[in-house]
Amino acid sequence: MKKIILSIFAMSLLIVSCSSDDDATSSEPLGAYENGIIVSGEGGPSSISFISEDLMTSENQIYFNVNNEATGVYLQSLGFNDDKAYIVVDAGTITVVNRYTFEKLATISTGLLTPRYIAFANGKGYVSNWGDPVDETDDFVAVIDLTSNEIINTIAVGNGPEQILAVDDSVYVSHKGAYGTNNIVSVINTSSDALATTITVHDNPDEMIVNDNGDLVVLSSGKPAWTGDETKAAITKIDMTTNTVSTALEFSDGQHPELMMYLNGNLYYNLGNSVLSITDDATAVTTTPLFSTGAITLYGMAAKDDRLYFADAVDYSSAGQLFIFDEASHTLINSFNAPVVASKIYFN
Numbered sequence: 001m002k003k004i005i006l007s008i009f010a011m012s013l014l015i016v017s018c019s020s021d022d023d024a025t026s027s028e029p030l031g032a033y034e035n036g037i038i039v040s041g042e043g044g045p046s047s048i049s050f051i052s053e054d055l056m057t058s059e060n061q062i063y064f065n066v067n068n069e070a071t072g073v074y075l076q077s078l079g080f081n082d083d084k085a086y087i088v089v090d091a092g093t094i095t096v097v098n099r100y101t102f103e104k105l106a107t108i109s110t111g112l113l114t115p116r117y118i119a120f121a122n123g124k125g126y127v128s129n130w131g132d133p134v135d136e137t138d139d140f141v142a143v144i145d146l147t148s149n150e151i152i153n154t155i156a157v158g159n160g161p162e163q164i165l166a167v168d169d170s171v172y173v174s175h176k177g178a179y180g181t182n183n184i185v186s187v188i189n190t191s192s193d194a195l196a197t198t199i200t201v202h203d204n205p206d207e208m209i210v211n212d213n214g215d216l217v218v219l220s221s222g223k224p225a226w227t228g229d230e231t232k233a234a235i236t237k238i239d240m241t242t243n244t245v246s247t248a249l250e251f252s253d254g255q256h257p258e259l260m261m262y263l264n265g266n267l268y269y270n271l272g273n274s275v276l277s278i279t280d281d282a283t284a285v286t287t288t289p290l291f292s293t294g295a296i297t298l299y300g301m302a303a304k305d306d307r308l309y310f311a312d313a314v315d316y317s318s319a320g321q322l323f324i325f326d327e328a329s330h331t332l333i334n335s336f337n338a339p340v341v342a343s344k345i346y347f348n
Contacts, residue, residue, distance in 0.1 A: 031100025033062060038078065038085075038346040039311060039322050041339020046075035046089070048102070049338050050348075051322065058336045060319075063087070063095075066102045071095065077344055079118035079125070081146065085348075086118050086125065094118065094127065096149060099348055111142055111151035114178075120146070121166040121190040128161035133178045136160075141173060141186075143193050153193050157186045165208045165216075167240060170196070172216060174205040181223055185216075187243050197243050202234035202250070207260040211267065213280045215247075216240050219260040219269060222251070233257055235267070235278075235285060249278075249285045263303035263327060270298050275308070275330075291330040296323055302345035307333065311342040 037051040048071065051058040063071050072089035079086040085099035094108040094115060114130035124143055131138035136159040143153035160178035164171060169190050175182035185199040185208075202220035209217050215237040222233035233256050237247040251257065257269040257276075266277045273296060274289035293310060299320075300311030306328065312321040320342025324333045 031098065031102075033102055033348060034100040036348055037309065037322070038348050039320075039338045039342050040075050040078055040087075040344045040346075041320055042074050042076070042341035042343055043071075044317065044340055046071045046073065046341075047339040048075070048078075048087070049322070049336070049342075051336050055324070055334050060337060060339065062102050063097070063104075067097075067104045069104075076115065077117045078346055079120065080346065080348070081120040081125070084146075088115050088118055088127065090114050090116060090130075094144075106149045108144065108149050108151070111154070113138075113140075115142070116162055117164045118144075119164040119166040119171055121169065121171055124152075124190065124193075126164055126166065126171045126188065126190070128157075128164045128173055130160060130178045136178075136180060139178070141171070141188060155188055155193060155195055157188075157195060158182055158184050158198065161186065162206050163208050165210070166190070167210060167216070170240070172208060174208055174218060176204050176206045181227070183220070185218060185238065199238060199243055199245060201236045201238075201245065202248065203231045204233075205236070206258070209260065209262040209267070210240075211237075211262060211280045212265050214240070215280070217260075217262070217267060219257060221256045221258050224256055225254070230254075235260075235269070247283075249282065251285055252287065255287065259298055259301040261301045261303040261308070263308070264306070268301065268303065268308065270301065273298055291325075293323070296321070299341070300343040300345055302347070303327070304347050309345045311338060311345055313341045313343065316341050 033050045035053045039049045049060045073091040076090040077088045087095040096106040116128040118127045127142040141155045142151045145152045161173045162176040163174045171188040173186040175184045183203045187196045189196045203223045205220040207219045218236045223231040233251040235249045239246045259270045261268045273293045296312045299313040302309045308325040310323045320338040322336045322338040
């Protein structure tokens with residue numbers, strides 16, 4: 001399924017896999033799903049799970065339990081803004097819910113075409129869209145009025161826009177290439193809603209974070225061997241004042257990390273089921289694992305409050321799993337059932 005729908009978390013999700021608004025507060029009364037971990041699953045069928053921050057309680061299918069309806073086919077990602085969560089389904093809809101109760105508020109279904117991720121800036125939502133995945137010329141970022149929940153603009157971009165990250169008055173979009181490949185990061189000016197520039201990185205850029213030094217860090221997995229045109233993976237640092245590449249740390253041939261997370265000045269990434277880490281000032285990647293997740297097949301990663309979170313899609317048809325490790329000791333703290341094809345991890 002992973003090759004078919006070309007999805008990761010990416011985590012965050014996280015994700016990065018997580019919006020910069022993940023920790024937003026609200027004057028609303030405490031909801032059932034406040035102060036905890038949200039895990040989304042791509043499906044069959046797609047769904048969302050909640051685990052309390054103290055790890056004492058968990059609930060699967062929370063959207064269905066509240067609204068008595070499914071989230072849709074291939075839940076790609078969630079985005080958080082103020083007291084709302086936006087559920088992005090790549091069949092072509094975004095469902096808006098209260099992020100603390102998951103009560104459905106609105107549906108955005110016009111003007112989207114294979115939406116992937118959403119970010120928020122200047123009171124607007126920005127959604128990456130593949131368009132027709134086999135057409136490399138129709139990809140765009142949709143701009144949403146968050147009051148009317150209507151698309152008010154579209155911005156043409158290169159093939160396969162994927163992760164999207166808002167930083168001040170700019171939105172950065174990694175281009176993994178949809179069913180093909182790409183090697184750019186687009187920069188959108190959110191004042192004019194126009195494409196400002198593109199930045200060339202290594203092949204198949206996906207996950208992005210901003211580190212403690214203020215760099216935009218992009219993980220490019222490179223073209224895998226099965227393409228017949230294998231290329232190197234890299235971790236690229238971008239100076240956001242000039243929107244130019246300042247550092248590119250290449251991996252060895254045959255190494256293709258796909259997931260990335262950031263915590264306490266450490267950038268974590270995976271090689272298979274091994275977890276590795278470098279600091280902000282590293283001048284090369286390491287291939288020496290911190291630890292192995294053993295039988296856990298990594299399909300999503302995120303980090304928060306001295307804990308490392310890993311999503312396991314298991315066999316891509318039965319319930320997934322969420323595993324929580326202590327950052328310092330690299331030991332397992334707890335595990336929970338998660339959605340089918342669990343992939344993205346967020347913090348509410």
